[in-house]
Amino acid sequence: MVQDLIKGWFSDNRVKITSPVLGAFMGAWILFNWKYFLLLFWGKGDLEVRLLAFEEIIRLSNLSIWLWPLLVALAYAFGLPYLNVLSHKLLKRAEEWRHSEVVGIDIIKAKKKTELNEVIYKGDPANPYLGKRLDAELKEFEAKADITRIEANDKKLKLEELEAKKKITIAEQKKLELEAEQEELRLNDLKRRDEREKLAQERAKAHHHQEILNARFPTAYVFLKYLSESFIEDEVNAPIDFMMDCLVICFGYRNSDELLMDDEFSLSQLEELSCVAYSNLTILKALSELIKSSKIKVTAEEVFDHLVQMFENIDTIRFMSDDLFKDLANEFAGDSDNYDSLLHEDSVTGSMAETNAYFEFVEDVHVVGVEEREGEEVSIKMSAIISGTNHDDKPFSGDSLDVIFSLVFYPTIGKNGYSQPEIENVRASVSDYWRE
Structure with a gap:
């Protein structure tokens, strides 16, 4: 009865027991805990004592009882198939190597046997194979020799062709180098020619410049001579550069080169000047700056006095302040010969035609005022009366003209050297002769 129950139980749980994980766990559990079973069945003491001791050991809280068997069972159940596959792969590789060797x-045995049979066959004198084989080998050797000769000839031809191309390339390169050298020589020759021409032009320019300076220097020398004498009288050691810069300031040039290069700066042209006019506001300032840069022990006022003395000694050029142009115009008005040209102005002749008189005299010339202009010229507004004689046998229609005109002083030498005045903007009208 009990045996039947046990068989029934095993038949019902066979699948569970034979399960890879469960079966492996059971086997591993028994393997790790076999000693406790031995103590249970064959240990010392009563059965009850051995059961109590077995129960104390076999508990879930005792991890060493079931954890290691579980890990071994999992490794066995899931790792063993991969281990089997790996072992089969290794065995397969070993089997392939073994089969390849076999x-x-x-x-090798078959090749050796074939060589043996061939040697035996060749060693038979009655067999024509040997002669044929030798002929074939000889023809093959000759064919290879021919191929080698052909390849050698091809290589020789290619080498000769390359040598010819190399020679042509070298010749072309030499030709190009020769052309480049010739071109470089030509360019250098052109460059040297240009440099010579440029140098010749610079020399001619410098020579011309020096000739101009030499031509202008006697004019400047006249001023420098009188200015130097004036400085020497006051025991002032003034270098020539300083005195030259004083002339530049007087005539209103930018520098001494500009003064010496000016064609108008000559004795003949200087004699035609009406005046050299300076500005009271700027000349002392310019002289002070010049003295400061030259480090000469003299004041601007003293230098100005020497310049005045220089022009007085020359005695042909008036050196005056630019606010004295009205006085200069009055002096010009005092000479009636300066106004003969007024009689021929279009405005004057037109007004003369409105009368029956003969006009011959310019009278009462005087300054009206100073006109403002944008340029550097100075314009003085003037007034005059032109009188005449009426015809006795013609009705009286006026015998005098009122004339307004401008005396214009233009800078011709530097900015401060003004020419003789020119008459411009002439406007004339018949004087009002209806008087009560």
Whole structure:
């Protein structure tokens, strides 16, 4: 009865027991805990004592009882198939190597046997194979020799062709180098020619410049001579550069080169000047700056006095302040010969035609005022009366003209050297003769 129950239980749980994980766990559990079963069945003491001791050991809280068997069971159940696959792969590789070795040995045996049969066959004097084989080998050797000769000839031809191309390339390169050298020589020759021409032009320019300076220097020398004498009288040691810069300031040039290069700066042209006019606001300032840069022990006022003395000694050029142009115009008005040209102005002749008189005299010339202009010229507004004689046998229609005109002083030498005045903007009208 009990045996039937046990068989029934095993038949019902066979699948569970034979399960890879469960079966492996049971086997591993028994393997790790076999000693406790031995103590249970064959240990010392009563059965009850051994059961109590077995129960104390076999508990879930005792991890060493079931954890290690579980890990071994999992490794066995899931790792063993991969281990089997790996072992089969290794065995397969070993089997392939073994089979290759066996086949290789068989191939070697077959080749050796073939060589043996061939030697035996060739060694038979009655067999024509040997002669044919030798002829074939000889023809093959000759064919290879021909191919080698052809290849050698091809290489020789290619080498000769390359040598010819190399020679042509070298010749072309030499030709190009020769052309480049010739071109470089030509360019250098052109460059040297240009440099010579440029140098010749610079020399001619410098020579011309020096000739101009030499031509202008006597004019400047006249001023420098009188200015130097004036400085020497006051025991002032003034270098020539300083005195030259004083002339530049007087005539209103930018520098001494501009003064010496000016064609108008000559004695003949200087004699035609009406005046050299300076500005009271700027000349002392310019002289002070010049003294400061030259480090000469003299004041601007003293230098100005020497310049005045220089012009007085020359005695042909008036050196005056630019606010004295009205006085200069009055002096010009005092000479009636300066106004003969007024009689021929279009405005004057037109007004003369409105009368029956003959006009001959310019009278009462005087300054009206100073006109403002944008340029550097100075314009003085003037007034005059032109009188005449009426015809006795013609009705009286006026015998005098009122004339307004401008005396214009233009700078011709530097900015401060003004020419003789020119008459401009002439406007004339018949004087009002209806008087009560």
